[in-house]
Amino acid sequence: MKSLEDLHKLREKLKADIKLRKDEGTKIIVGMGTCGIAAGAREVMSAILDELAVRKLLNVQVQQTGCIGMCEKEVLVDVIRPGEPRITYGKVKPEDVKKIIAEHVVNGRIVEELVVGKLEQE
Amino acid sequence: MQHIRAHVLVCGGTGCKSAGSKEIQLGFAKYLEEYGLQNEVMLVETGCHGFCEHGPLVIVYPEGTFYCHVKPEDVKEIVESHLYKGRIVERLLYREPLSHEQVPNYSEIGFYKKQQRLVLANCGAINPEMIEEYIAVGGYEALAKAVTTMTPEEVVDEVKKSGLRGRGGGGFPTGMKWQFAKNSVSDKKYVICNADEGDPGAFMDRSVLEGDPHRVLEGMAICGYAIGADEGYIYVRAEYPLAIKRLRTAIEQAEKMGLLGENIFGSGFNFTLHIKEGAGAFVCGEETALMASIEGKRGMPRPRPPFPAVSGLWGKPTNINNVETFANVAQIIVNGADWYCQYGTERSKGTKVFALTGKINNTGLAEVPMGITMREIIYDIGGGITNGKKFKAVQIGGPSGGCLPESMLDLPVDYDSLIAAGAMMGSGGLVVMDEDTCMVDVAKFFLNFTQSESCGKCTPCREGTKRMLEILTRITEGQGREGDIELLENLAKNIKETALCGLGQTAPNPVLSTLKYFRDEYEAHIKEKRCPAGVCEKLASYTITDACRGCGLCARNCPVQAISGKIKEKHVINQDICIKCGACMAACPFKAITKG
Numbered sequence: 107m108k109s110l111e112d113l114h115k116l117r118e119k120l121k122a123d124i125k126l127r128k129d130e131g132t133k134i135i136v137g138m139g140t141c142g143i144a145a146g147a148r149e150v151m152s153a154i155l156d157e158l159a160v161r162k163l164l165n166v167q168v169q170q171t172g173c174i175g176m177c178e179k180e181v182l183v184d185v186i187r188p189g190e191p192r193i194t195y196g197k198v199k200p201e202d203v204k205k206i207i208a209e210h211v212v213n214g215r216i217v218e219e220l221v222v223g224k225l226e227q228e
Numbered sequence: 229m230q231h232i233r234a235h236v237l238v239c240g241g242t243g244c245k246s247a248g249s250k251e252i253q254l255g256f257a258k259y260l261e262e263y264g265l266q267n268e269v270m271l272v273e274t275g276c277h278g279f280c281e282h283g284p285l286v287i288v289y290p291e292g293t294f295y296c297h298v299k300p301e302d303v304k305e306i307v308e309s310h311l312y313k314g315r316i317v318e319r320l321l322y323r324e325p326l327s328h329e330q331v332p333n334y335s336e337i338g339f340y341k342k343q344q345r346l347v348l349a350n351c352g353a354i355n356p357e358m359i360e361e362y363i364a365v366g367g368y369e370a371l372a373k374a375v376t377t378m379t380p381e382e383v384v385d386e387v388k389k390s391g392l393r394g395r396g397g398g399g400f401p402t403g404m405k406w407q408f409a410k411n412s413v414s415d416k417k418y419v420i421c422n423a424d425e426g427d428p429g430a431f432m433d434r435s436v437l438e439g440d441p442h443r444v445l446e447g448m449a450i451c452g453y454a455i456g457a458d459e460g461y462i463y464v465r466a467e468y469p470l471a472i473k474r475l476r477t478a479i480e481q482a483e484k485m486g487l488l489g490e491n492i493f494g495s496g497f498n499f500t501l502h503i504k505e506g507a508g509a510f511v512c513g514e515e516t517a518l519m520a521s522i523e524g525k526r527g528m529p530r531p532r533p534p535f536p537a538v539s540g541l542w543g544k545p546t547n548i549n550n551v552e553t554f555a556n557v558a559q560i561i562v563n564g565a566d567w568y569c570q571y572g573t574e575r576s577k578g579t580k581v582f583a584l585t586g587k588i589n590n591t592g593l594a595e596v597p598m599g600i601t602m603r604e605i606i607y608d609i610g611g612g613i614t615n616g617k618k619f620k621a622v623q624i625g626g627p628s629g630g631c632l633p634e635s636m637l638d639l640p641v642d643y644d645s646l647i648a649a650g651a652m653m654g655s656g657g658l659v660v661m662d663e664d665t666c667m668v669d670v671a672k673f674f675l676n677f678t679q680s681e682s683c684g685k686c687t688p689c690r691e692g693t694k695r696m697l698e699i700l701t702r703i704t705e706g707q708g709r710e711g712d713i714e715l716l717e718n719l720a721k722n723i724k725e726t727a728l729c730g731l732g733q734t735a736p737n738p739v740l741s742t743l744k745y746f747r748d749e750y751e752a753h754i755k756e757k758r759c760p761a762g763v764c765e766k767l768a769s770y771t772i773t774d775a776c777r778g779c780g781l782c783a784r785n786c787p788v789q790a791i792s793g794k795i796k797e798k799h800v801i802n803q804d805i806c807i808k809c810g811a812c813m814a815a816c817p818f819k820a821i822t823k824g
Binding site: 107108109110113116117120121123124126127129133136138139143148154155156158159163164166167168169170171172 | 230231232233234235237268289290291292312313314315353354360361363364365366368369372373376377485486487493494
């Protein structure tokens with residue numbers, strides 16, 4: 107390392123690795139209740155992680171949540187972009203993941219045909 | 229590469245390690261693999277979070293869930309419930325002691341709310357063995373800024389303007405110290421970091437070294453640039469193996485990246501660092517003794533002047549600062565002195581890290597802005613006294629400091645108010661004592677410590693502390709004489725004025741401050757041969773109250789047959805025979821025997 111710029115460049119690269127410990131960026135939340143897991147939530151989760159890795163979307167947080175009572179519609183996946191409403195997708199299959207990430211997470215266009223709910227942020 | 233969706237931070241500070249955090253880490257590694265999560269969950273070992281009372285600690289991000297008292301057998305549940313299914317394991321959450329409410333999040337715990345974590349910002353948040361994480365949170369920015377955009381004079385001025393004062397105890401303005409060393413003309417100069425933390429109950433420096441070693445290295449390198457030194461030593465006691473290990477790793481990593489070594493940031497500035505392991509003598513925390521020890525001589529102080537800034541290590545100009553002082557430097561250079569000055573009081577700027585120990589609920593490490601009251605530290609952060617007992621005194625500044633009573637609890641904590649109250653900031657150990665503590669006994673404890681740590685070079689310290697200890701011992705054994713208090717005061721005054729170094733000059737402080745605030749306890753010991761707190765064994769007397777049912781158990785357990793009485797009648801203890809062993813009290817099923 108030979109200059110201030112070198113340090114800054116390195117830091118930008120390294121920052122992504124610990125970004126998770128700060129509460130920022132887009133969140134994807136997968137319903138991992140018993141109902142969700144039975145409907146294949148784990149596979150959906152893996153598909154999400156794979157797709158994020160392929161696209162190098164390091165600032166996206168993936169979290170899980172329990173059953174919210176809409177077991178019929180599992181697997182449920184929520185996407186929250188900063189400052190935008192929380193969108194809930196239902197009956198998500200691993201093959202839907204690519205589309206949700208490409209359309210909604212990256213480009214901010216909601217995948218209407220899969221939406222089951224919309225929640226304005228408080 | 230897989231997308232990492234969660235970080236599991238396991239505390240690897242000495243406190244949590246001794247409580248079993250290594251097994252917990254191994255457990256996580258095992259179960260993450262078992263559940264197939266090893267590629268999406270990252271396991272990180274961090275430094276101390278400061279909340280040692282509740283260790284071992286585990287924090288899970290992105291939620292920031294704070295688990296305490298985690299046992300190896302809990303790990304499977306955390307992995308299965310939290311990491312696999314996303315359900316927080318509620319039984320392991322922290323509960324506020326008063327409301328019993330569960331607090332899932334790190335930042336909402338009362339212990340952390342009143343703190344201002346500047347020096348400890350990274351402790352517990354990053355992996356101290358990875359320079360990458362330190363750089364990711366802004367590390368080495370200050371060093372780069374200093375050597376590429378500032379002149380040494382500007383660096384010294386910035387530190388002067390910040391008002392930073394030595395965190396090792398004395399409170400000497402750091403910028404001035406740097407200026408003196410800078411002004412000395414020499415072909416060779418040294419920077420030394422004093423990590424010989426020796427006060428009983430103090431562990432601030434250890435935690436900084438273990439949790440954020442690069443911050444200290446960066447501060448030292450900046451100092452080297454400012455005063456014109458190209459070599460530095462970290463003097464750390466050998467009893468801190470984890471700190472030494474992490475320092476070695478840190479130095480190696482920094483050298484590899486070119487952040488230490490030659491031509492740093494292409495500026496032409498060179499700086500190399502060595503570690504010197506100390507053998508743990510308390511006197512080696514004194515700067516001239518410390519330098520003698522680095523030189524391979526016996527650790528004994530020498531008279532000053534000449535000060536180290538003029539003639540220090542191997543006769544060369546040397547600047548010595550404490551760990552916490554160096555840990556403050558980088559943020560001052562990056563954010564500027566004006567930013568730093570917003571914390572603290574008029575004459576004591578910034579924050580101070582305190583180690584809370586003794587009879588306090590939240591044992592641990594707390595960093596607070598200067599000027600906060602002792603009451604806030606002990607009650608709001610420390611969670612009050614254990615077992616609902618009454619507060620009696622707090623010992624601040626270790627064996628060189630003093631005991632402050634309840635009436636001084638609203639005193640603002642800064643260098644000058646503490647000196648005025650007869651204590652001192654010291655390195656930051658806070659030992660809290662409850663109503664069951666005998667203050668004469670406490671003074672004896674600390675004097676016993678300084679007396680045995682006295683190097684013996686100067687007479688006032690070697691002989692004086694010995695005489696004072698003899699007097700204190702006889703007072704606690706019921707042999708105190710009329711005039712002993714005055715004799716103690718006289719000796720204390722003489723030692724303070726004539727001892728060679730800081731150890732001797734401050735050794736009488738615990739006696740003087742307890743005499744100032746708890747004189748009645750000394751008088752009770754001497755005049756009434758009574759220990760009000762019931763601590764001093766030789767002064768204790770056991771008596772049988774009317775609750776006695778005459779079962780005779782006490783008499784049978786007494787090893788010297790000092791108890792007599794008829795069965796089913798109240799028994800009596802013959803005080804002339806009693807050896808105060810306490811066996812009767814332990815044996816009594818009716819709690820009819822009292823000690824006082």
